[in-house]
Amino acid sequence: MLPLLSIAIVIILGIHGLIHLMGFVAYWPLKEMPQLAYKTVFLDGRLELGANRTRIYSVLWLLTAIGFVAAAIALIAGWGWGQPLLLAVTLLSLVITALDWTPAFRGAVIDPVILVLLLMGPQLARILPQIGS
Template identity: 45%
Template sequence: MIRIVVAILLIGHGLVHLLGFVVPWRLATLEEMPYKTTLLAGNLDVGAAGIRVVGLLWLLAAIGFVVAGVAVFTLRPWWGIVTLGVTLFSLALCILGWPDARFGLLINLIILAYLLFGWR
């Protein structure tokens, strides 16, 4: 049962990462997430092209979490290393996206704690 819950949570976390893709690529307009070209709490302006590259990184993280969730669900032996890698990658993205991505940062820290101290 816990395996199914973890898989669903990882996939859900991955789907939320799509917001980091659709806004920079202007595929969606969200009042809560306005389009901007800055990172690190507005201290680093990467321009329109740079923010699209960052958007692709968020898409990559989304795919990674979905793969991790499917790996957990299907009992793949490599689920842990994939989950660890994508979580660390997402953690870096959340730092770049601070403070907007602060909730994602918290979720990533919970996932890391789970990987280090939880289910084996």
């Protein structure tokens, strides 16, 4: 059985990923969301993406959502690709939240925590033990 802390971390990663779906929904746009309004200008008005590139930006939010959930599943299952995927998706998350910092800063707070845990290397293995070892 996995330790409670491991399960909690995996649940937090999964929830963090699902929250990224809001970016996809808002910037595609599939639905109007008052807390994350559709726009085509980012970096506090310094970067104009236009409608087509904003859709590409929204797909990055979707890929990040899928990546966090997949990494959470891989970590809980003990699959070796979970940590590299988590590193890549966390870095992508930092980039996309930096582009629209004002509404997304809350979500970006967890990304540095994830990076610190990943950089701990072998110590992370004690927090998220491999199943079957």
